[in-house]
Amino acid sequence: MDKILLIIQREYLTRVKKKSFLIMTIIGPILMAAMFVVPVWLATRENDQSQIMVVDESLMFINNLPASKSIRFTYQPDVTYEKAQLILSQTKDYDALLYIPKNIIEGGITVKLSYKKNIGALSETYIKDKIEEAIFKWKLLKNNIDPAQIEQAKTGISMLTEKITEDGNKEETNTDANMAVGFGGAFIIYFLIFLYGAQVMRGIIEEKTNRIIEVMISSVKPFQLMMGKIVGIALVGITQFILWIALTIGINLIAQETILKGFNKKLDEYELNKEQVLSKSADVSAISKAQKDPGETIEFLKGLKAIDYKTLILLFLFYFIGGYLLYSAMFAAIGAAVDSEADTQQFMLPITIPLILSFVMAQTVMQNPESPVAFWGSIIPFTSPVIMMVRLPYGVPVMDIILSVVLLIAGFIFTTWIAARIYRTGILMYGKKPTWKELGKWLFYKG
Amino acid sequence: MSLLQVNNVSKRYAGHVALDDVSLTIKEGEIFGLLGPNGAGKTSLIRIINQITGPDTGTVYFNGELLNPKHIEQIGYLPEERGLYKKMEVGEQALYLAQLKGLSRSEARAKLKYWFEKFEIQSWWNKKVEELSKGMAQKVQFIVTVLHQPKLLILDEPFSGFDPINANLLKNEILEMRNKGTTVIFSTHNMGSVEELCDSIALINKSKKILDGPVNEIRDQYRENLYELVFKGNNLSFTNALWSTAELIDKPELKGSYMCAKIKLTTHKLNDVLMSIIPFVEIVSIKELLPGMNDIFIKVVSEKTGLRPEEINANMTE
Numbered sequence: 001m002d003k004i005l006l007i008i009q010r011e012y013l014t015r016v017k018k019k020s021f022l023i024m025t026i027i028g029p030i031l032m033a034a035m036f037v038v039p040v041w042l043a044t045r046e047n048d049q050s051q052i053m054v055v056d057e058s059l060m061f062i063n064n065l066p067a068s069k070s071i072r073f074t075y076q077p078d079v080t081y082e083k084a085q086l087i088l089s090q091t092k093d094y095d096a097l098l099y100i101p102k103n104i105i106e107g108g109i110t111v112k113l114s115y116k117k118n119i120g121a122l123s124e125t126y127i128k129d130k131i132e133e134a135i136f137k138w139k140l141l142k143n144n145i146d147p148a149q150i151e152q153a154k155t156g157i158s159m160l161t162e163k164i165t166e167d168g169n170k171e172e173t174n175t176d177a178n179m180a181v182g183f184g185g186a187f188i189i190y191f192l193i194f195l196y197g198a199q200v201m202r203g204i205i206e207e208k209t210n211r212i213i214e215v216m217i218s219s220v221k222p223f224q225l226m227m228g229k230i231v232g233i234a235l236v237g238i239t240q241f242i243l244w245i246a247l248t249i250g251i252n253l254i255a256q257e258t259i260l261k262g263f264n265k266k267l268d269e270y271e272l273n274k275e276q277v278l279s280k281s282a283d284v285s286a287i288s289k290a291q292k293d294p295g296e297t298i299e300f301l302k303g304l305k306a307i308d309y310k311t312l313i314l315l316f317l318f319y320f321i322g323g324y325l326l327y328s329a330m331f332a333a334i335g336a337a338v339d340s341e342a343d344t345q346q347f348m349l350p351i352t353i354p355l356i357l358s359f360v361m362a363q364t365v366m367q368n369p370e371s372p373v374a375f376w377g378s379i380i381p382f383t384s385p386v387i388m389m390v391r392l393p394y395g396v397p398v399m400d401i402i403l404s405v406v407l408l409i410a411g412f413i414f415t416t417w418i419a420a421r422i423y424r425t426g427i428l429m430y431g432k433k434p435t436w437k438e439l440g441k442w443l444f445y446k447g
Numbered sequence: 448m449s450l451l452q453v454n455n456v457s458k459r460y461a462g463h464v465a466l467d468d469v470s471l472t473i474k475e476g477e478i479f480g481l482l483g484p485n486g487a488g489k490t491s492l493i494r495i496i497n498q499i500t501g502p503d504t505g506t507v508y509f510n511g512e513l514l515n516p517k518h519i520e521q522i523g524y525l526p527e528e529r530g531l532y533k534k535m536e537v538g539e540q541a542l543y544l545a546q547l548k549g550l551s552r553s554e555a556r557a558k559l560k561y562w563f564e565k566f567e568i569q570s571w572w573n574k575k576v577e578e579l580s581k582g583m584a585q586k587v588q589f590i591v592t593v594l595h596q597p598k599l600l601i602l603d604e605p606f607s608g609f610d611p612i613n614a615n616l617l618k619n620e621i622l623e624m625r626n627k628g629t630t631v632i633f634s635t636h637n638m639g640s641v642e643e644l645c646d647s648i649a650l651i652n653k654s655k656k657i658l659d660g661p662v663n664e665i666r667d668q669y670r671e672n673l674y675e676l677v678f679k680g681n682n683l684s685f686t687n688a689l690w691s692t693a694e695l696i697d698k699p700e701l702k703g704s705y706m707c708a709k710i711k712l713t714t715h716k717l718n719d720v721l722m723s724i725i726p727f728v729e730i731v732s733i734k735e736l737l738p739g740m741n742d743i744f745i746k747v748v749s750e751k752t753g754l755r756p757e758e759i760n761a762n763m764t765e
Contacts, residue, residue, distance in 0.1 A: 006546050014535065211530030215588075218497045218524040219547040428499070430528065445460070 004224045004231075011203070011232025016239060025240055029247035035184060037255050050119045052127075053094040055084045057102040060138060065130050071123050073098070088114060095119060098127065105135060174303020178393035179366050181307055185316055185389035186362045193323050193355060193385065196237045197331040201344065203229050204335030204427070213427045222424035226336075227416075230328050234321060241320070245313075307393050315392060318405065323385025325412040327351060329419035336426030337434050358383035362390045369394040379404050381411025418443065449508075450475040450599060450630045451496065456505030458491050465491035466502070467654040473632065473647070478625055480641050480662075481634040482740055483651035489634045490527065492651075493601055496632075497524050510598070520549040523597035527604040527634075529588050531576045538572035541591050548595040555594065562590045566616075582613050589617060593624065600624065601632045606640050618644065638740035650744050658747050662740075669743045672712040673736040677705050680728030688724040705731050 015021060049072045056062055062075045074094070076084060081099050088097045096115035103109060111131060113124065137147045161175060204226075207213045216225055334347040361383060365374040369391050377387035378396070384404045388396070425442040426434070434442075451473040458466040466488045473479045481489050494500045496507060498519060507514040509521070531540055538559070545555035563569045566586055576584060585608070593600060600621070606614045621644070625631055633641045642648070642662065649659035658665065673696065678685060682699050689695055689710065697709040706728075712720065721730065738746070745756045 003547055006543065010543055014532075207532075210533055211526075211528040212532055214499070214526035214528050215524070215530070215544065215591075216547070217499050218522070218526070219519060219544070222499075428494070 003220045004228045007220065007225060007228025008232040008235065011229050012235050012239075015199070015233065015236045021236070021240065025243045025247070028240070028244045029251055032184075032244065032248045033251040033255065035180075037252075050095040050117065050123060051093060052096045052098050052119070053084055053088060054098045054100070055079060055081050056100045057081075058100055058104045060104065061100060061131065061134055064134050065127070068123075068126055071119065071126065085114065088116060100131070104131075105138070174299050174306070176300050177303025177307065178369075180300075181304065181312070182369075182390040182393045183362060183366050185312070185392070186359070186386045189316070189320050189323055189389055190355065190359045190362075190386050192237055192241070192320055193327050194352075196233050196324055197328045197351075199233050199236075200230055200328040201331040201335035202341065203233070204332055204423075205338065205341055205344075208336070208339065208427060208430075217427065222427060223420050226329075226332050226420060226423050230325065230332060233328070234324055237320070237324065238317070241317075312392055315401070316389065319385040319388055319408070322381075322405075322408040322412055326381055326385075326408065326415050327355065329412065329416040333419035333422040333426070333439075336423040337429075337439060338426075339430065339433070343433050354382040355386070358386040362386055365390045375400070379407060381408045384408055421445070448475050449473060450510055451632075452508040453492070453496075454506045454508070456492070456495060456502040456507065458488075458495065458500070458503050464654045466495075468505070469651070469654075469656045470505075471649050471656065471659060473630060475630055476625065476628050477646040478621070478631045478633065478644050480638075480645035480648035480740075481632055481651065482638045482641075482648055482744065483636065485636050487636075487651040488654040489636075489651055490603060493524070493526075493603055493632070493634055496599075496601065497522060520595060521598045523548075523592045523595065523600045525588060525592040525600075525602045525605060527607070531584060531587065533575070533577040535576055536572070537574050537576060537579070537587055540576060541587065541594070544591040545594050550595050558594050559590070562594065566590070581608065582610050585609055585613055586616075589620070593620070597629065599630045599632065601634070603634045604637075605633060605635070606637070607635075638744060642740045648740065650740075650747060652744070652748055657751060658743070665743060666737050669738050669746065670735070671738060674710050674712070674717070675734045675736055676708050676710055677702070677731040677733070678708070678724075678728040679705055679731060682706060684727040685724060688727045689720070692720045692723045709736070 049067070049070060052071055052073050054061065054065070054073050054075045056075065056077070059077070062077060065073050067073060076087075079087070084097050084099070088094050095117040096113055096119055099112040099114070101109050101111070104111070111128075113119075113127065140147050140150060207216065213225075220228075330351050334344055334351070337347060338344050358377065361373060361377050365371070365377060365387055368374065374387065374391055377383045378391050378400065384407070388401075388404055421443045422439055425445055426439075449472045451471070453469060453471040456466055456469050457464070469488070469492060471492075481492065483489055491500075495502050496514070498514060498516065509518045512518075535543070541559050542552060542555050545559065546552060550558070563572065568583070568586060571579065571583065571587070576587070579587065592602075602621075605617065609617065621631055633645065635641055645662050647659070647661045648665065650657050678699075685699060685706070685708070686695060692715040694711045694713050695708060696711050699706040699708040701707075710720070715723075717733075721733070724730070748754065749756050
């Protein structure tokens with residue numbers, strides 16, 4: 001037992017002392033924080049306006065397209081398209097050129113946007129929408145319909161989703177927020193399993209190529225060496241994760257004080273407004289219209305706040321450790337079977353397929369967390385660490401979680417057992433690349 | 448008193464037999480040579496003694512007890528495939544390996560200090576292993592093998608890859624340890640390299656033990672009464688004088704200002720042979736030509752298999 005502790009200690013310390021560990025520790029939370037902060041920041045920042053020159057041969061849209069925060073239109077009724085192209089390319093006054101052909105009204109006509117500086121997908125959609133809107137209005141007027149009437153007929157609503165728990169409590173949720181948190185967690189688990197599983201494999205290959213392995217196993221049992229390495233690297237992962245959480249919280253706290261400060265104020269205002277809306281149901285459209293854009297982001301942030309992070313983080317740690325143990329045992333077996341990293345390809349495939357598959361499934365599960373795919377994916381040990389993370393924020397029945405946890409534990413005991421048998425034979429084999437058949441035989445060798 | 452007793456050990460891997468009913472006795476305090484060509488089964492046997500693998504059948508006794516995990520700390524093993532963690536510092540690495548052999552950290556540190564001073568390598572302590580030359584790394588490997596003062600020291604192909612200076616240093620250290628009571632097993636395919644060190648040997652070929660015993664006895668058993676005789680004088684009169692008492696194997700050849708001949712005693716004793724030639728030539732020296740382990744191995748294998756010696760030799764160098 002002392003020996004396995006020594007091995008864990010060495011595996012842990014040599015990795016934690018590395019520069020790459022420090023770098024990962026610092027970069028990780030910056031990325032994580034960016035995941036939350038950047039969308040908010042993007043939503044609130046004052047954009048540079050793109051200057052768009054409009055050549056409108058139909059003459060329908062002159063002074064008819066409203067500017068937005070990021071776009072301003074300048075109309076050039078007297079300039080030909082060819083001339084405008086020259087102006088765009090030769091002067092610095094415009095970022096893009098919008099060309100509307102004469103018979104646009106007939107439909108099916110292509111509007112052309114030439115740009116020097118990409119105005120972004122959102123702005124492109126905006127322009128397209130505004131042109132369509134203008135044509136729509138024009139056609140209404142032509143048929144003697146008052147656009148104001150149509151506008152009035154449209155009713156804006158906003159949806160509040162809530163989950164009723166078994167004890168009858170209501171939890172306000174936000175599907176987008178659940179998706180973001182679930183998918184974020186799933187991605188981190190997927191990424192960490194690959195990252196640290198591969199480290200186990202590389203560590204074992206290193207011991208084989210350095211020829212230290214036989215010295216080691218004349219002092220300790222192969223199983224101790226393998227488990228010592230797996231546990232040591234798991235501790236590195238947990239250390240890194242805890243540091244990430246701490247740093248992320250730190251960064252978010254700073255962000256709260258600076259970037260998000262304005263946002264929290266808006267959140268309060270929004271709550272006040274919403275109450276007013278709910279009390280006086282009159283004039284809904286006015287307020288919903290006024291609040292539309294920030295409302296979505298705020299509901300999202302509220303949804304983020306509503307998630308039960310204590311359970312989530314605990315289960316995250318469990319699924320990370322369980323999934324890691326399951327996969328790293330298999331990575332260890334591969335490392336023991338081959339002589340160099342170049343030989344790992346053919347054996348890697350059966351390991352990476354379920355892992356990648358679970359990540360692909362995660363994107364479907366995110367859309368439909370109660371589907372059979374989601375259920376089975378979150379029960380089967382090879383996919384459950386990733387899929388369960390996606391399901392968790394939506395709330396998962398306790399029985400499902402228990403079943404999944406028990407199966408995951410059984411799963412990693414099973415893979416560890418298999419891996420240990422391949423490992424103890426593989427580490428002493430040099431110079432030949434084993435086949436699958438040989439790996440199968442190794443399972444049944446007598447110690 | 449035997450330190451290690453191997454009884455009827457067999458080991459089979461998928462498709463081939465590594466050890467077939469091998470029995471050995473290794474006495475306490477002796478240097479034992481485990482000799483045989485590559486692939487004979489030496490390393491398989493050593494791995495069983497080190498408890499890296501277990502035998503399919505048969506038993507191993509260490510110091511009178513059935514081999515068990517607590518014996519690991521009484522064995523020092525320098526495998527043929529030996530190495531160190533490249534990225535670790537020498538001192539840290541040595542401490543780690545010593546602790547795995549059951550030494551406490553402070554004990555290990557004190558003992559390492561002794562050995563590092565003895566080999567005058569104190570300055571390497573904080574170097575990374577990858578900065579060491581091959582010869583330097585070999586010294587470190589040897590130190591960590593013997594640091595915990597094992598009762599039994601097992602060296603698999605110990606001199607392969609060693610430069611002559613290090614090989615000599617190693618030999619002297621091993622002899623010193625033997626004199627202090629350590630039992631040593633040498634395993635090698637290069638039989639000539641260790642025979643002068645060994646007290647006893649076992650020859651292994653194709654998973655079977657074919658011969659074992661004390662080196663002196665084996666040599667006596669396989670001596671061929673061959674002598675190298677160096678003399679001064681007439682070639683013809685030497686041959687004539689010898690004719691009645693001994694067989695001339697190689698005709699006398701001129702070596703410097705002397706003649707050198709190889710003779711084989713048949714019916715007469717050495718004294719009689721000498722007396723018959725002394726009147727005709729001046730004898731400079733005479734020396735018995737004892738068979739090397741290599742020769743004995745080839746002879747035994749050829750007796751057992753009916754192969755011609757040339758064929759056996761070819762097999763060994765593969």
